[in-house]
Amino acid sequence: MIQLQTQRRGRHLAYQEGPVQEFEADYVVVGSGAGGAAAGATLARAGFEVLLAERGPWRRPEDYPETTLGAARDLWADWGQLTTRGNSIIPILQASVMGGCTTINSAIIVRTPGDVLREWASLGLGEVFTEEAMGTAQDRLDHDLSVAASSGPAMGPNNNIFLESLKARNREAHPTQRAAHACVGSGQCLQGCRNKAKQSTNVTLVPEMMQRGATILSCAPVQKVWLEKGKAVGIKGRFRHPRSRRFGASFKVRARRGVLIAASATGTAPLLQQSGIKLPYLGEGFRGHPGAGIVGVYPSAIKMLEGTPQGSASIHFRQSPGMKLESLALPLEVIASRVGGFGTPLVEGLEAYQRMACWCAAIRAKAVGSVRRGFTGEPVVRYSPTKEDLETLRAGLLELAQMHFEGGAEAVLPGVHGLPAKLGPADLHHLENAPLSNKSWTWVLTHLFGGAVMGADPARSVVGPHLHVWGVERLHVVDASALPTTLGVNPQHTIMAVAMVVAERLANEEKKS
């Protein structure tokens, strides 16, 4: 955990009404998720005056909702209604709150795999993101965010059966490493951790920035990057009330040294487009880890919500065919949409909730899409998993179904259109031959990358190896939108380390000059 001695105090401003508010800082950071908070904290530690603008409100653990409907309203972007446009509708779960997705994820921490860094090196990015630089940044994060393997009450039956079933099939299996301090396994990661265990950036790095003198704006969506003569000189935006969505005062922030954008893989490219930046590859290279879950119904109580929702995982298939398997406890409210039928059969199916275990496969997808700014300002994501991705997902769900039966399940609920709602151990041939159509599967898209990808060639990238936007001085992108490839693992640690490496470099260069 982060413990500070004394520093100058910063300030926080939430929704404001009235005349235009003007600010000035050395660096302006847009977005408070993994990338923005890590970059902002690094610059603040180096002694620079930082202003961070977050579009959502700042909620403390005592402000977090209890219900899933409350989470949709208070934490998720657009009530969880952002979806892809393509040959099927795939929900994209993102947060709109201080801390970004670190507030609603399971705080899973995975070091950047060596093969990913080697792949980046082959794209001309090896000079900056070396194993040493990334390792040093991740060591510091591990310490600051209390990273440790899930254990004790954080495990629970759902995670333990998952691990045992993997081991029985001779698959790699491990409890997840998480940024959580004294997790009691309340199963409420998705609604924000009311127990203050999860070390999301709204309770760690952002307060640290404030203690180091930063100004934090919440409820402050940025409308454009302020450009003058090919140089980023600040940002402009307008406060927005988190409940009524009414616009309040406009704000302008002048940046003396630079602007760092970390508005998420669905937000950064549209913001750059809105700011008048015209680069051929802007909005392209959008990638992700789409996934789906399969529910096992067991003869006795599992109590899926006892333990952390994603306490165990396997990277056995990460390289080939390219997927990660995880336990994933879902609340009753969410699992209702995964059970077949309507009316009495649906509710009768849900009566078995306490005997259900949900596990998921997240695909290292080959699909590449795009993200653009829509007419009303919302992101438009065009993305469709390929046939190869569907084959991988089908193989993943088949593996999970077999694991469920290995673990003692009576039946599995595949949630695939065209298949029976419930499959027994003798029915797995249905899943083996499930249709390879996106419209048949219940996908969810998480772990988003790209839209403003880094590269050595300006014709095939938006930012260079130091994450500077091509053709614009003093403007950097420090979030997942800069990552040029999928990772095959949870990306929070990589995003944070990338942001820290670049922010440290910026700080060192500024100090030298």
Add this chain to the structure above:
Amino acid sequence: MKPWQALSCRVLEWAFPSTDRLPPMDRQLLRDRVLLMCREAPFKMRVALYASALIFLLTPVLTIGRPLPATWLGPKLRERHGARLARHRVYILRQTVVMLKVVGGMIWGADPAVRSALQLRPYGEDPGTWRTS
């Protein structure tokens, strides 16, 4: 409550009826939550909910061959209509049932009586607060 809001409540009640083991969804809770969504949810979400409820009402002819609105069907036929709509070959039609289950599930699954019957911890109130200074 406006007619399309009342229709949405009605269809959600049909989706999550009582069973031998589980009580019916609390009508007041359902009404409050639907009104909350109508007040605060993004326009796209509200339209999707109303459209899904309307499609459910008007499509028994496509699923069970009855040219009647779903309100005129008995519970058994209405459930058969819902189950067939959920498996309909037209993607967008079956997505309407997903929408009803997503919204209805969020309300039904938070009902204290349902949670108690399933031995789940009851939820407290969502504070809906945020840091203002």
